Amino acid sequence: MRINMITLLLVIPLIGSFCLLPFRENSPLNISRMKQIALATSLLNLLISILLWIEFDYNTTDYQFVYEFKELSFCHLNVGVDSSSLFFVLLTTFITPICLLSNWTDITEKLKYFLISFLILETLQIAAFVVLDLLLFYIFFESVLIPLFIIILTWGASSSRIRAAFLLFLYTLFGSLFMLLAIMTIYHYLGSTDFQLISLTEISLESQKWLWLAFFLAFAIKTPIWPLNTWLIKAHVEAPLAGSILLAGTILKLSTYGILRVLLNFLPDATNYFSPFVQTLAIISLIYASLATIRQSDTKAVIAYSSVAHMAVITLGLFSNSLIGLEGAVLLGLGHGFVSPALFICVGGVIYVRYHTRVIFYLKGLATHLPVFTTLFLIFTLANAGIPLSLNFLGEQLSLIGLWDRSPISAALGATGILFSACYSLFLYNRISYGSLSPNLKPVKDLDRREFILLFSLLVPTLLLGIFPNVVLEALHLPLSTLLYIVPSSTF
Structure with missing residues (x-):
């Protein structure tokens, strides 16, 4: 669970973005479902970050929840968190659903791409805080x-x-x-x-x-x-x-x-x-x-x-x-x-x-x-x-x-x-x-x-x-x- 926690934080917003791609903005039902998927994705990421915080050990300066992705020869992704990055990750996962709710009724054009942009931004910001x-x-x-x-x-x-x-x-x-x-x-x-x-x-x-x-x-x-x-x-x-x-x-x-x-x-x-x-x-x-x-x-x-x-x-x-x-x-x-x-x-x-x-x-x-x-x-x-x-x-x-x-x-x-x-x-x-x-x-x-x-x-x-x-x-x-x-x- 420790190994997969950070990868979940990085992957879940991307999965939410892919789930939004098939939708068309041609009916109020589709628009409502897109908003719900984006918000649920961001809230799920917030929950995972809170679990990460609960399991975090304050008594060490070492990186925790470390995970290395070596499956691809051209990509070596090494991630982990310490106390300096933990609270910035929490802040990012907390602010993202706030962003989505703030323009809940205002954005009427290209809504799908608006929601995808913020979910991708969440992944990119978390990645900046956790890469080693x-x-x-x-x-x-x-x-x-x-x-x-x-x-x-x-x-x-x-x-x-x-x-x-x-x-x-x-x-x-x-x-x-x-x-x-x-x-x-x-x-x-x-x-x-x-x-x-x-x-x-x-x-x-x-x-x-x-x-x-x-x-x-x-x-x-x-x-x-x-x-x-x-x-x-x-x-x-x-x-x-x-x-x-x-x-x-x-x-x-x-x-x-x-x-x-x-x-x-x-x-x-x-x-x-x-x-x-x-x-x-x-x-x-x-x-x-x-x-x-x-x-x-x-x-x-x-x-x-x-x-x-x-x-x-x-x-x-x-x-x-x-x-x-x-x-x-x-x-x-x-x-x-x-x-x-x-x-x-x-x-x-x-x-x-x-x-x-x-x-x-x-x-x-x-x-x-x-x-x-x-x-x-x-x-x-x-x-x-x-x-x-x-x-x-x-x-x-x-x-x-x-x-x-x-x-x-x-x-x-x-x-x-x-x-x-x-x-x-x-x-x-x-x-x-x-x-x-x-x-x-x-x-x-x-x-x-x-x-x-x-x-x-x-x-x-x-x-x-x-x-x-x-x-x-x-x-x-x-x-x-x-x-x-x-x-x-x-x-x-």
């Missing part, structure tokens, strides 16, 4: 671009979707080309790209520096860090709701995982050398994104810019060289993966479906007719601002506390993000929810059952993990502590 080979990691890290490109290009919001899709594709492809060159260099010297072999190899500081810069460019674009964040804002604004949820919830976490797995693990000396540079970029990104957020008039653009600010805090935690900071970065990554999708559902789903606008100054007084929605919207807004009892609060505090011992000035500047996030989050909520209902807006119904289930499903882990963070932290103590040691420099 650097070249395979690059392949799956890049392969998510293809379905994302198709999703934005085909089901985007306006004619600007074409520009947004190409920006997403070209930005990330450009950065990853340098990562491919670095992987080829490693293979040239070591004759392998296996994770365990690379981790046992001593690499000179000069070699580490060049390799680190190549990997960091790819991860910085995917994070994204200023000035490489242009693609994310346009992609969020133009993507369908499910695409925005996926981008914020899991796609951005590929870079977080890549930094943990590659930069901190394989290139520790170069990471230590470049940490002040990364912290400077992260602080600039945080302040720039926060100030830009305050000036936005599009509700989805506000959430998109806030994602850039929160990812900057995650970056500060990752490069804090402290156990507290690393654990805080992972917690904030998970918290952002719950709260940001919920906010996109609020502004890009509930409000947009009812009023067909995302202009902040056109919306006013929604609490009058949407009391349940505004209550949940308030909770997620406060969580986005990092209030106590939320997972975001713990993530931000631990990231900044961990950074304080290494660089108090960087930690103090990073803490300005808490103030800025309160400003733009409360402005958005207050402007939309309170006051008299705008005369241009008609009274509408409150949340329906599907919308309430979506928001409540994201609220539960945000609060439960915010109150009981040890559920995650106990699994992170041991593996993340090994990333604090600096490997002595030597030549290849």
